[in-house]
Structure formats: C-alpha cells, structure tokens
Amino acid sequence: MINISPEAGVTARDPRYDILFEPVDLGPVRARNRFFQVPHCNGMGYRDPTAQAAMRQVKAEGGWAVVCTEQVEIHPSSDITPFIELRLWDDGDLPALARIAEAIHAGGALAGIELAHNGMNSPNLSTREPPLGPAHLPIVTWANDPVQARMMSASDIADLRRWHRLAVRRALAAGYDVVYVYSGHNLSVLHHFLSRRYNQRTDSYGGSVANRARLLAEILEDTREECAGRAAVACRLTVDEGIGQAGITPEDAAEVISLLDHLPDLWDLVLGSWELDSATSRFAAEGEREPLMAGLKRLSAKPVVGVGRFTSPDTMVRQVRAGILDMIGAARPSIADPFLPAKIEAGRLDDIRECIGCNICISGDMTMSPIRCTQNPTMGEEWRRGWHPERIRPKESDASVLIVGAGPAGLEAARALGQRGYPVVLTEATRELGGRVSREADLPGLAAWRRVADYRLGQLRHYRNVDIYRESEITPEDALGYGFTDILVATGARWRADGVGRWHTSPIPVAEDANVLTPDDLLAGDHPLSRPGTAPRRILVFDDDHYYLGGVLAELLARAGHETRLVTPAPLVSSWTAHTLEIGDVQRRVREAGITVDVNRALTAIGTGGEARTACVFTGSESRVRADVVLLVTARLPRDDLFLALEERRDEWPARGVRSVTCIGDAWAPSTIAGAVWSGRRYAEEFDAPGPPSRDRGYRREYTALGPLP
Numbered sequence: 001m002i003n004i005s006p007e008a009g010v011t012a013r014d015p016r017y018d019i020l021f022e023p024v025d026l027g028p029v030r031a032r033n034r035f036f037q038v039p040h041c042n043g044m045g046y047r048d049p050t051a052q053a054a055m056r057q058v059k060a061e062g063g064w065a066v067v068c069t070e071q072v073e074i075h076p077s078s079d080i081t082p083f084i085e086l087r088l089w090d091d092g093d094l095p096a097l098a099r100i101a102e103a104i105h106a107g108g109a110l111a112g113i114e115l116a117h118n119g120m121n122s123p124n125l126s127t128r129e130p131p132l133g134p135a136h137l138p139i140v141t142w143a144n145d146p147v148q149a150r151m152m153s154a155s156d157i158a159d160l161r162r163w164h165r166l167a168v169r170r171a172l173a174a175g176y177d178v179v180y181v182y183s184g185h186n187l188s189v190l191h192h193f194l195s196r197r198y199n200q201r202t203d204s205y206g207g208s209v210a211n212r213a214r215l216l217a218e219i220l221e222d223t224r225e226e227c228a229g230r231a232a233v234a235c236r237l238t239v240d241e242g243i244g245q246a247g248i249t250p251e252d253a254a255e256v257i258s259l260l261d262h263l264p265d266l267w268d269l270v271l272g273s274w275e276l277d278s279a280t281s282r283f284a285a286e287g288e289r290e291p292l293m294a295g296l297k298r299l300s301a302k303p304v305v306g307v308g309r310f311t312s313p314d315t316m317v318r319q320v321r322a323g324i325l326d327m328i329g330a331a332r333p334s335i336a337d338p339f340l341p342a343k344i345e346a347g348r349l350d351d352i353r354e355c356i357g358c359n360i361c362i363s364g365d366m367t368m369s370p371i372r373c374t375q376n377p378t379m380g381e382e383w384r385r386g387w388h389p390e391r392i393r394p395k396e397s398d399a400s401v402l403i404v405g406a407g408p409a410g411l412e413a414a415r416a417l418g419q420r421g422y423p424v425v426l427t428e429a430t431r432e433l434g435g436r437v438s439r440e441a442d443l444p445g446l447a448a449w450r451r452v453a454d455y456r457l458g459q460l461r462h463y464r465n466v467d468i469y470r471e472s473e474i475t476p477e478d479a480l481g482y483g484f485t486d487i488l489v490a491t492g493a494r495w496r497a498d499g500v501g502r503w504h505t506s507p508i509p510v511a512e513d514a515n516v517l518t519p520d521d522l523l524a525g526d527h528p529l530s531r532p533g534t535a536p537r538r539i540l541v542f543d544d545d546h547y548y549l550g551g552v553l554a555e556l557l558a559r560a561g562h563e564t565r566l567v568t569p570a571p572l573v574s575s576w577t578a579h580t581l582e583i584g585d586v587q588r589r590v591r592e593a594g595i596t597v598d599v600n601r602a603l604t605a606i607g608t609g610g611e612a613r614t615a616c617v618f619t620g621s622e623s624r625v626r627a628d629v630v631l632l633v634t635a636r637l638p639r640d641d642l643f644l645a646l647e648e649r650r651d652e653w654p655a656r657g658v659r660s661v662t663c664i665g666d667a668w669a670p671s672t673i674a675g676a677v678w679s680g681r682r683y684a685e686e687f688d689a690p691g692p693p694s695r696d697r698g699y700r701r702e703y704t705a706l707g708p709l710p
C-alpha cells in the first residue's frame, strides 16, 4: 500500500507493536487497528469540501482505522462564522458530507463525524440567530463579540434535541460509521451545560453533576436511538477544564462517565479548553495527561480514545498495555504524518515525520485559510495541487540541481528532488545543517523543532543521488561553473539592526556607541548574554515581529539573569500566537520570567549612554528607558546576494549549460518555517513540470454554485 520512495526498503513490523494493530469493536462497527484520527478542523470546511475529502482520504490510506471530520455545525443557531467548518444545517449540505465519507471509505477507514452545537461559542454572525446557552451570559468567543446567549428554555432544549436527531439522520444518510456527540473544549453547548462556570440553573438541568449532564444524557440517548446499530456513538468529553472547582473537574468527568457509560460505544476524552488540549511543545510534553486518563479509563467498560501528540510507537504501546487508552487518538501527529500507522506497520520508524508541536496547523483554522503544516508541506495541497505526503512523480529529464543552503527550504527541496531521482548537490556555508531550525531549536521550549531538519536529513540518507557539502561557501562563479542545469538558492534571511519593521518602515536613530543586537547574534551560538551567570545587564527587547521569537528571546535573557523589558506596539506579547493558541501561555510565561512588559509602545530611538526612547502608539507621548543593550526583533532581509549576482549574469547561463536559477524560502521572502518547507516542496513538485509555474496558473479550487436572482 505504501510507496514511500524508490530507495526506502520495506521491512517487517516489529512484534512489539502488534498490539497497535489489533482490531477494536466500537459498538456495531469494527476498527481495523487502534489508530484513531480524532476530529480536527482544517480551515477548509464548507468552502473546500473536495480538498478536505482528498486530505481525509490520504489519512485513511495512511492506515488510520477511523478518520473523522472536524466539528460539524448542526444548525444555523450554531454558526461559528468567521471560522469555516463543515455544516449540516439541511439536506443541501449532504453531498459535501457524503463525498468526505466516501473518500474516507475509499482509503479503507471508518468515517467519523463530529456533530456539534456550539452553543455559547456561536456568535451566529452569518445567520443572525440569537445564540443559545445554559444562562443569559455573554458568548465565549475569541473576538469577544458583543452578543449574549439566551438562557435555553424547555422548548429550546426540545428544539436542540430535535435538531441533533435530524443531524444524526443526515450523518447516517451521508454514510458515516461513527457519530460523535460533542461535549468538549468549551466549544459545545453540552460542555457549557456541564460546566459550573456557565450553568447556574436551578431547574433539572442545573446543580448536581447528574443534572448538568442531563442534556448530554438525552442527546446521547437520542443519538443511540437514531443510530440503531447502524453506526457507533462516540462521546467527546471534557475531563478537566483547567480552572479547578469553577469549571468541569476530573471528579465531575468521573461521575459523568460512571453515570452515562451505558450510552456511547466509545469515549473520547479531552482537556477542557482547546488551548489546553492542543498545547504546543513549548508549553506541554507529549502524553503529559497520562495519570488523569488512567484513572478515568478504569471507570468505563467502553473503549477509550485519548490524545497527547503521540508520535512514538513505544509510548503508544505503553498507553494500551498499561490500560490507559484503547485507541491512540491523534490530530497533529496525523497531520504531520498521515502515514504514521502504515510506517509503524511496515517497520519504518525512521521514516516517521514527527509533529513538532508548533500549531501552525491550527493557525489555518484561526485565519480561515486551508490547513498547512510545518512538517508536512502537502497538507491541504492533496487536491488543490495534487501533492501527496509520500509519493512524488519520478524524474522527467537528465537535469541536475545545485542547492545552496541547507535550511528548511533547501533541505525539503533536496529531499523531494532526491526522492524523484534527480542528481542533487546540497551545499551549506556553515558546519551545521538545518539553518534557522537548528539554531532556534536551542531556544527555551523549541527543542522539538529540530525534527524539521532531523526528518529530512534522515530521509536524505536513503538517496545516493544527493550529496551534501558542509562549510562550502558558493560564489556565483562556482555556481555557474560546476555543470548543473539548475541552481536553487535557499540561503535564508538576516534580521535587521535598524529598527525597520511593521511600525517603522524607515530606520530609527541609533547612536554610534549603542549596544544593539539582533536575533542572529543570540542564535549564532553561545552568546555571553544568554549564558546564566554573566554580569546582569538592562536589556530592552523591541518586538515588532509579533510571532514567537521576541517572547522566547526575552525569556532566554531574563532566565540568564538580565533585567529584561519587552516593548511591543501590539496589545499583547507575541500577538500572532493567538493563532497558535499559545497567547495565554506566552503572557503567563513572560511574567513568570520577571520580564517587564510595555505593550502598545514602540521603540523610537536608541541613544548614547544606554538611554532609549519609547512612545505610546496611540498618543505618541514619549518616555525614556535605561537599557545597556537593545535587542531588535523587527524584520528580516533576504540573503539573496548570490541569487541577484546570478540573475545579473543571465546572459551567460546558456553557454554555461544553466537553464534556471531560482530563489526560495526566506531568501526569496522571509516567512515562517512552514512557508520555507512548503517553498522547497513546491520547487521540487514543479521542477520539469510542463506548463507555467503555479504562480501563473493558480490551483484547483471549487466555485460557489450560484442561486437564481430574485
């Protein structure tokens, strides 16, 4: 079934992992093994259903026994616009849902659907329905929409049960084998009813755990009755909201499981806010919730699936053998490597592309754009561009490629071109391979990011057609003279030292005696300021980048003992990490590290004698700050000197046998690591392809079906 690469030999499965491939009965249906792709949204939803179908099919081919949709809105009063999820509001939604189920079946897996009424999490911006919840309270959305939920009356509850039943019927008609009742993540009305935080009712739906779980019990009963043995009923349940007695506690969850164990065919146990459940590797380790799960599993006679960014088969086996989980749930590991089960089955553990826990995948959903993954550049491109995480077409010419720069873009291009069978030489100016990934992986909490380089270097060992040269600075003359038909420049970017970024688009005044650093100085290795025990200095970090690096470097410096102040024009530190669900953890972490935080302020000048000036971004009023050192985390400039020099010598290319010179990754336009990996993959995918590059022709997409004009 798997066709990873021509060179990769398929070996037998290690008997230690046999237990992971045992079938599991989920009520009336049988899962072929213990690998369960739990529900995850993808920014495609109702807008890009065929792209989603293809993405899910690839996972089914990759060996997951159950492949689920994301949360599916069951009714117009559960409209979570602007987020783009699947919908099952009426029969008009059935074709899209059926296509996804068919694709999952075609890949050999059971199809699961997560029916969701989002209750107080539905602003209903599109439908304009008043939101519903257990109490008259403001709704709980990231945007703090100025809307309140109305306290559901007896007839609202009856309506909700009817809508859910209809959704179950439609899910069955669409061909799903596992139907979820969703009570998780503070994103479901059933969670809102269960949580003391929102449920202060005095009727039979409020008060005791049994009362707060009454609506969940009723919906489970209804779902069971509708499924009538045709599909398994799964219940996704929050087992800890992370706010102690104010919300759902593990004790509450234990009581719910004991009370309702006769109703679902499967429990899917999660932590209570999405942020907690999908914590990044910077803030939570793989499988950290094991003790909690172990206790809850003992209370149930039904199979239990749980999550924890599982990528190690040994950890998975331990979960099953120790009676913690029956099925290994995965969202992110299945995104980073849709073929994770197939690789374990084939004994090809070295080929697993391990999730790095960065949550770029979640940023797709949060920005309403198709899912992307740092490790797996084909994620979301399966149908749009026809990319596959394991397969790529073989070489189509006698071309040979020189790649300059072994960062994430160069490594992925080399790996994918190597897989295609082209002769490739990959050169790197320094001793270390991996570029920014290897450097940043040394920063606090980012060690797992090294996997981006490790995976690719591991794969490159399979390819005898790829040679790697370290400590090789390439001049334009070298590049043109080595005899390659194609030259790829992936030389990365450098941080600016003049204050230019989002806030200042021209340089700020910097005194000659000022001590100014950029992230490159700290990332270059063992910088004296980052070593604990060095003389403490007053350091001002100006973060106008707004992703993780400003916050991480401030933390590094504060932990090394420096008096650290972070100044940012944004209202929160590392404000873009709202899209990776880390923003709360970041604010806590910088404060715990003792960092002084000045938000809504810009650095305006770096003066002499350790004096800097900052200004309020709204009023412009200035303050003076003492700073021995200023670290500027603002913007980057491409390291594109080699590319530009080669472009200058374009006339010479034909005579030197060169047909193309291309620049990718940060050297073309600085972006995320995910962007760099993707650009490397795109180069390899489009190399020798007939027709114009995709930049000129776009990609496959679906068009809105027009209704009749009135």
Ligand SMILES: Cc1cc2nc3c(=O)[nH]c(=O)nc-3n(C[C@H](O)[C@H](O)[C@H](O)COP(=O)(O)O)c2cc1C
Binding pocket: 038, 039, 040, 041, 042, 069, 070, 071, 114, 184, 185, 236, 270, 277, 278, 307, 308, 309, 310, 329, 330, 331, 332, 333, 361, 362, 365
């Ligand atoms: C991109 C993404 C989207 C998610 N969307 C959903 C969703 O629609 N419904 C849901 O119940 N959980 C959702 N989750 C949570 C996952 O199902 C899972 O519980 C969590 O990520 C922890 O598992 P993991 O460590 O295997 O990723 C999502 C997670 C990710 C990464």
Ligand code: SF4
Binding pocket: 331, 332, 333, 335, 336, 354, 355, 356, 357, 358, 359, 360, 361, 362, 372, 373, 374, 375, 376
């Ligand atoms: S984007 Fe990051 S967290 Fe998400 S699956 Fe890929 S590697 Fe894992």
